Amino acid sequence: MLAACEPSLPQDTPKPEAFQPARVTAQAEVAPSPGFADQTGGGIFVTAAGELVRLRLDGTKAPLENHPGNPITPGRGRAVFRMGPGSALVEADNGLFMAQSGWIIAPPWRDALSLGLSASVVTPDGAAWLAHASGLFQLRDGALSQLKVDGQPLVGISSLVVAPAERVSPALWFIREDKLWNAIQTAAGAWQVRQAQVSLHKGETLVGLAGLGESEKGAGEAWLLTSERLLRNAADGWREVALEETPEQVVAAGRFLWVKTGDGLFLYDADKDAWGQASGVDTGSLRLLTADESGCVWAQLGTETVALSRGPVPRVLGLHEGMRVVEDSLVVRARVAPGNAPESVTFQVAGVDVPVSGPAFSLGGVEADGTPKAYSFDGLGPGVHTLSAVARYADGTEARRAVSFSYQPVSSSVLGWNKDIRPIHVARCAKCHDSGPGRQLSTYQQWKDNLPLIIAAVRDQRMPADGPLDPQLISVIQRWATAGANP
Structure with a gap:
């Protein structure tokens, strides 16, 4: 049971290093509602006027059009939720739509759910989970199913993430009716849902959840924001993260977590187990919207919509976080951050440095006509690997984007x-x-x-x-x- 008692938890005491964040101002005034941030740069948001907008890495607007095959035109936008590495679920006044590759698409299953989404998450097996006013739904292979307990729907879910639970990964974590729960799959189509155990102070309430993904350097984690503090479910159980001020917001993606307090904005890099504090940001007018796997956070800052990151992090195209690679070769490119051009860009994979040049910044180089060539992964062993794109600048600084992926070489079975x-x-x-x-x-x-x-x-x-x-x-x-x- 969720224990309303006073026993203290082990504490982590961050010692953040100050950094001046790279900032991109978007050419759109975004509403304070959930949005989707794409790890290749940009994202999809709803403006204050209810317009659905797609933003690029440099903050400019990109095309986002109603698909001509739609039976219905999307209405005024309400919120946007993550549905995959490059796709989002849009809730409009007249129902649900998918947004991907510059198109808004009406999926066949949209009529099965009315308005009322509160959260979404995608598990490593490719299933999307949707927290809705009428219950918790799984979208797999284009079909919706509902997770129930004793025949009853799981209504009242306000926050939903994926992270290990009870040494089982992945699991669903969610806040429901001011209590913390997790759901663990025990067999095909069978789930064990139970209330999680964490010690809270008297009167302490639950506010939100964030989840860190796994990589070569560590397992995933569930983080819990309460009315008083920030807790993390590490390998040794729950721990308190002792910040100097009460945390107010937390968002996470990949291996990065952002925390807003009254006077501070903090970034946690799980792979480095290091904290940073953004300087020069007026947190009094700051509201976090969403984050992506590169360590970038999108936020409202006064009347502006901005993207903040630790530095001018390059983005990786053709390979996304957690991707399963089965081809022997793959076209992988880097997209450098807006602003000052780096002096050099280098890919690092399996201990090998591969310098690349622009404008393609292709890991495999380019053909005579400038077309990016594929890079061979032949020689990599099966399992989890990390590919990094490193941009080095004239002032001696560097910016790095690390992407974890799973390499599974082609089997000998014949497919037709x-x-x-x-x-x-x-x-x-x-x-x-x-x-x-x-x-x-x-x-x-x-x-x-x-x-x-x-x-x-x-x-x-x-x-x-x-x-x-x-x-x-x-x-x-x-x-x-x-x-x-x-x-």
Whole structure:
């Protein structure tokens, strides 16, 4: 049970190092509602006027259009929630929509849920979880299902994250009716839901949750914001993070966590186990909106919308946090931060430094016509690896973006279109790509002719348009393509 008692918890006492944050001001006045930050730069937000806007890394507006195949036009935007590495779920006055690749798309399952989303999270197995006024829902393979306890829906969820629980990873953590809960999968379709144990002071209430992902250097963690303090569920159990002032907001993505107090803005880097404090930021007018895996936070600062980061961190394109790589080669590029150009950009993977040059900043170099070339991962052992893009500047500083990924070399099993790929197409792709608004992909030859586009779309989780594809199915498509795209 959640214990309302006074026993003290072990304490972490941060010693933050001051830093001057890099700042980008967006060309849009964003509303104080949830938004989506893309780890490749930019994000999707709702303005004060209810307009849905897509922002680039430099703060400029990017196209975000209603898909011509939609049966309905999105209305006034209310909030935006994460649905994958590069996609978001938009709640508008007239229902739910997906936003990805510059399009707003009406998914087939939108009529199953009315308005009332409060949080979302995506688990490593590719399932999206939606906290809704009517309960907790799982979106898998384009279909919605509801998690219930003793036949009753889990209503009243205000915050939802993924992190290890009871030494099981991943698990769902959520705040429901001012109590902390977690849900652990015990078998296919079976979950154990129970109230979590953490000692609270008398009168202390729960405010919010944040979750850190795992990497080569550490496991994921659940962080709990209360009315009095900040707690973290580390390997040895719950610990109190003793900040000088009461924390007011916390947001996290990947291995980075941002905390706002009355007079301070702090950044925790889990891989380095180090704290920093942003200087020159008027926290009295600051409201955190969302964060991405590069360590960037989007916030309202007075009348402005800004993106803040520890430095001019480069972004990585073609490889996202937690991605499963099965191809022997992959096109990976760096996108440098706006402002002063770095003197050099270098990729680091498996102990090897690979200098690259602009404007492509391609890990594999470029063809004679400037087209980025793929880089071979042949030689990497199966398992979790880290790729870093490092930008070095004239003043001696450097900015680094580290991306953890799982490499799973192609197996020897023979895959075929009719036996292995066509069932995936029928279940997840046909509704848009047979007679729908998407590119025609109903035959083996059409799949083979469009293979580079298909692989990029499913690998980056931009397709299917109605929700995430199971990572195992993504691997099947990638392995089929790598092995020769047999009929």
